[in-house]
Each structure stands twice: as C-alpha cells, then as structure tokens.
Amino acid sequence: GDVLIRVLACGVCGTDLRIQAGEFLAESYPLIAGHEVSGRVEAVGRQVDNCTVGDIVAVNPNVSCGTCYWCLRGRPHLCPSMRAIGVALPGGFAEYLAAPARQVLVMPSDLAPEAAAMMEPVSCCVHGLDLAGITAGDPTVILGGGSIGLILLQLARHSGAAPLVVVEPLQAKRDLACSLGADVVIDPSGLCLEDLRRRIDEATAGGPQVVIEASGHEAAARVALGLPRRGGTVLFFGVQQPSLEIPLRPFDVYHNEITIRGAFTNPLTDSRARQVLAAGRVKVLPLISHRFPLEEIAAALDAVRAGSAVKAMVMP
Ligand SMILES: [Zn+2]
Ligand SMILES: [Zn+2]
Structure with missing residues (x-):
C-alpha cells in the first residue's frame, strides 16, 4: 500500500530547526527530516489505486491511527499515536520517499514542484x-x-x-x-x-x-x-x-x-489545500525566496534560522 516518490521539492520549516536542535517531537536520531514534500510517483504497491506512475503528488505527512477516540471523531490531528513523515518517520530531504498511499495526494500537473510542496503548510x-x-x-x-x-x-x-x-x-x-x-x-x-x-x-x-x-x-x-x-x-x-x-x-x-x-496541523484539509493552490487563491511562488540542492541542506537550514528566508526549498 505504499507509493515510491522521487522527491522534486521539500520545504524547510521552522519545525525542522527544532528537530535539528533536538528539542521537538522527533523520536530518535538519525532522522531524515522534511515534511513539506512534492514529487513524481516512481512506483506504486499492488493495492494502490489513488495515484499512478508519473503523477505529480504532495504528501500529507501526518499519519494517524484511524481507530482511537479522536480519529473516530474526525479529529485525526489529535491522535495520540500520530507520527509524522519527516518528524518521526523518514522525510523528504532525500532523493526518494516511500509513503503510505492514503497520505499521497495527486496535484495538478501544471503546478510547479515548489508550489505543490506547499500543500502541507497551506x-x-x-x-x-x-x-x-x-x-x-x-x-x-x-x-x-x-x-x-x-x-x-x-x-x-x-x-x-x-x-x-x-x-x-x-x-x-x-x-x-x-x-x-x-x-x-x-x-x-x-x-x-x-x-x-x-x-x-x-x-x-x-x-x-x-x-x-x-x-x-x-x-x-x-x-x-x-x-x-x-x-x-x-x-x-x-x-x-x-x-x-x-x-x-x-x-x-x-x-x-x-x-x-x-490550531495544530491539518486535519482533513489537504484536498482543500489542493483546491486553493490549483485555483491560485493563495500565491505561494512569491514566498519561495531560496532554493538549494540536496547537498546544501545545511545552508538551507541556516537561511531559515537567519530569518532572511521567507521560504526555502530543497530541490534534490
Ligand atoms: Zn512545517
Ligand atoms: Zn488515532
């Protein structure tokens, strides 16, 4: 039920600085951070029917259990077992990312990868x-x-x-x-x-x-x-x-x-974020002030820490 994604863009977030500093939510190190991911589908598991090879996708990083008190009441973001891709699970500062299919959302193919990666913050x-x-x-x-x-x-x-x-x-x-x-x-x-x-x-x-x-x-x-x-x-x-x-x-x-x-994370709002981005209601490309190749991830984190970057994108 997993989707293998070739990462095209992954946003750097203040949360990533907290994780790097060792003060936030991460369960164990080393960890591949990066939770604002877009990419191209490279392969899909046999049971996957919501995307196909070649699709441009974004990832909802927040994986909740689906069976607890909060999940059953439509508030999956309050799930005590919630684990996030790029926080507790391997994230998008990498060339490839495998994500459960239900966390993957097909984005309009004409959206820039950096804009698609903004699905999560939006x-x-x-x-x-x-x-x-x-x-x-x-x-x-x-x-x-x-x-x-x-x-x-x-x-x-x-x-x-x-x-x-x-x-x-x-x-x-x-x-x-x-x-x-x-x-x-x-x-x-x-x-x-x-x-x-x-x-x-x-x-x-x-x-x-x-x-x-x-x-x-x-x-x-x-x-x-x-x-x-x-x-x-x-x-x-x-x-x-x-x-x-x-x-x-x-x-x-x-x-x-x-x-x-x-307001904590993004319960059931990812498809609404896709609509907002697809219709251009929220302009995200003007927010992207810095782009870095994967090798310069440290410089990307520094740019965000310095406060000068509005949004930095790592583009493997
Ligand atoms: Zn974030
Ligand atoms: Zn739950």
Missing part, C-alpha cells in the same frame, strides 16, 4: 482559518509575516477580513505582505508592547476581531492576548517554546468574551 493554514472564524468585515491582525503568516493573510483576505493588518519586523516581508493584500503593515521593532497595541488599535479602529499569532515568537504571544476587541478571538498558530508561560486575566476572558484557540 493545509495547516486552511485549518487555522477554519478555527479563526473570520467573517466578512472582521478587523484582523496577523502577527508574523513569514510564509505561514503570508498564506494566512491571503486566506483571511478571501474570507473578507477588513482591515487586514500584518505585524512583521523585516522590511522585505512587510513589502511582500503589502503586495499580497495587507491593508496595513506595522514594524514592531523598537516598540514596547503597549505602543504596539496602540498602533494596532488605531489601524483597526478599536482593536481586531481576530488575532492570529503566526510567528512563534514570545513577544508576539505576550502581546496577542491583549489585542482583541470585546468578543474577539486569539488563535495561537505559531510554534512557541513549550516552556513559555504568559499571564492571563480570567476576568477579561469572561467579561470581554475572548475566545482563545490553538
């Missing part, structure tokens, strides 16, 4: 958008203008978020946010959290309805809870340090009816 953002609950006319703030923030920006825009504000310290990423539909971009560099909150209040005429933390940075997590207007929502999407603690006033959550949510 599918996570589709889940995040579902949980953010944006309705047309909702003032929305996205903290972080990296590849995830810029995908969420485009999805939020199509949901009618208005105005749409992106907070990002790097000029190049702010420029990209503007070109992809942000109404206002704010440089948080040198602003204290109180000043940043004031700027966001001004930009949204009284505070955002929806706040999406998409940076994984501590300062963003700290500021996020104080941002929404009454009745608003804060969505934690970025991967924060597991040990980080931030103060919370339960009275404010109660009195202002603040909704606090987290």
Whole structure:
C-alpha cells in the first residue's frame, strides 16, 4: 500500500530547526527530516489505486491511527499515536520517499514542484482559518509575516477580513505582505508592547476581531492576548517554546468574551489545500525566496534560522 516518490521539492520549516536542535517531537536520531514534500510517483504497491506512475503528488505527512477516540471523531490531528513523515518517520530531504498511499495526494500537473510542496503548510493554514472564524468585515491582525503568516493573510483576505493588518519586523516581508493584500503593515521593532497595541488599535479602529499569532515568537504571544476587541478571538498558530508561560486575566476572558484557540496541523484539509493552490487563491511562488540542492541542506537550514528566508526549498 505504499507509493515510491522521487522527491522534486521539500520545504524547510521552522519545525525542522527544532528537530535539528533536538528539542521537538522527533523520536530518535538519525532522522531524515522534511515534511513539506512534492514529487513524481516512481512506483506504486499492488493495492494502490489513488495515484499512478508519473503523477505529480504532495504528501500529507501526518499519519494517524484511524481507530482511537479522536480519529473516530474526525479529529485525526489529535491522535495520540500520530507520527509524522519527516518528524518521526523518514522525510523528504532525500532523493526518494516511500509513503503510505492514503497520505499521497495527486496535484495538478501544471503546478510547479515548489508550489505543490506547499500543500502541507497551506493545509495547516486552511485549518487555522477554519478555527479563526473570520467573517466578512472582521478587523484582523496577523502577527508574523513569514510564509505561514503570508498564506494566512491571503486566506483571511478571501474570507473578507477588513482591515487586514500584518505585524512583521523585516522590511522585505512587510513589502511582500503589502503586495499580497495587507491593508496595513506595522514594524514592531523598537516598540514596547503597549505602543504596539496602540498602533494596532488605531489601524483597526478599536482593536481586531481576530488575532492570529503566526510567528512563534514570545513577544508576539505576550502581546496577542491583549489585542482583541470585546468578543474577539486569539488563535495561537505559531510554534512557541513549550516552556513559555504568559499571564492571563480570567476576568477579561469572561467579561470581554475572548475566545482563545490553538490550531495544530491539518486535519482533513489537504484536498482543500489542493483546491486553493490549483485555483491560485493563495500565491505561494512569491514566498519561495531560496532554493538549494540536496547537498546544501545545511545552508538551507541556516537561511531559515537567519530569518532572511521567507521560504526555502530543497530541490534534490
Ligand atoms: Zn512545517
Ligand atoms: Zn488515532
């Protein structure tokens, strides 16, 4: 029931840096990381009927058990036995990858391999958008203008978020946010959290309805809870340090009816991500700032660590 894939592109994600540093989810080393994979089908097992040799495919890396409490309730991403390709199982920083057929999704053949490899991050953002609950006319703030923030920006825009504000310290990423539909971009560099909150209040005429933390940075997590207007929502999407603690006033959550949510991975959203990419609703090629051959995987990880890369792709 497996599919042998010749890897064409594999995105480098912040998670890969965590895995390299030994601090995140990986069960054992050595490990071939890489969970944002596209490629061409080279061979299929006898029982495989969802793809054929030559197809361009993307891989949903998150393999859940299918039989536990959460899997049976349509929430496979919360499966305690979930193991991810490129995290616990061998991943896409390689020439070939074997994946179970049910994790493999045929992509439009005219999509660039780098764009097809963005299926996984886009599918996570589709889940995040579902949980953010944006309705047309909702003032929305996205903290972080990296590849995830810029995908969420485009999805939020199509949901009618208005105005749409992106907070990002790097000029190049702010420029990209503007070109992809942000109404206002704010440089948080040198602003204290109180000043940043004031700027966001001004930009949204009284505070955002929806706040999406998409940076994984501590300062963003700290500021996020104080941002929404009454009745608003804060969505934690970025991967924060597991040990980080931030103060919370339960009275404010109660009195202002603040909704606090987290969005983890991509439950049943991969085919929706394919539609989003196929129709060009989310532009991912402008996000790909760096391309590396497989031999330069270390340089690819360095580029992401330095923060200058929006999205780096390894292309074996
Ligand atoms: Zn990732
Ligand atoms: Zn399960």
